[in-house]
Amino acid sequence: EKSQEKPAEPQPLQYNEEGLPMRPGSQKCGFYLRSGKCTYGPTCRFDHPPGLGGIMAGGGGFGNFPMMVGGASTTEGGMARRPGKDHCPFLVKTGACPFGPECRFDHPPGASSAD
Numbered sequence: 856e857k858s859q860e861k862p863a864e865p866q867p868l869q870y871n872e873e874g875l876p877m878r879p880g881s882q883k884c885g886f887y888l889r890s891g892k893c894t895y896g897p898t899c900r901f902d903h904p905p906g907l908g909g910i911m912a913g914g915g916g917f918g919n920f921p922m923m924v925g926g927a928s929t930t931e932g933g934m935a936r937r938p939g940k941d942h943c944p945f946l947v948k949t950g951a952c953p954f955g956p957e958c959r960f961d962h963p964p965g966a967s968s969a970d
Contacts, residue, residue: 875903883907883953910944934962 869877875884875893884901887893891909893901928936934946935958943960945952952958 870897871903871905871908873903873908875899877904878902879904904949906948907945910948929956930962930964934958935960936963937961938963 871877873891873893874897875887876897876899878900879902881900881902884893884895884899884903886895887899887901887903887908888911889909893899893903930936933955934943934952935954935956937959938961940959940961943952943958943962945954945958946960946962952960952962
């Protein structure tokens with residue numbers, strides 16, 4: 856007798872205020888983070904977190920991440936400490952940073968709005 860178990864239903868796709876797909880756990884859409892727009896629109900396979908559109912606009916975006924492996928001190932959580940640099944916009948808005956020790960921004964203790 857075969858089991859009649861159905862596979863788990865996929866979660867329905869949700870969209871942010873710009874009508875772009877939110878895919879938690881997926882890579883963030885670089886176009887969206889830099890400009891707040893996405894050329895692929897609702898069919899894009901990347902994540903478009905609400906409130907982060909255009910967060911990396913200006914001053915270099917993803918192109919100028921200094922590869923300072925070992926060059927920055929880190930917090931207990933492994934986040935880069937870069938005194939004198941701007942606070943990480945991801946950490947401030949979401950309480951987490953997808954770039955970890957490679958991030959070009961500072962991650963001082965208590966910088967996240969989630970604290």
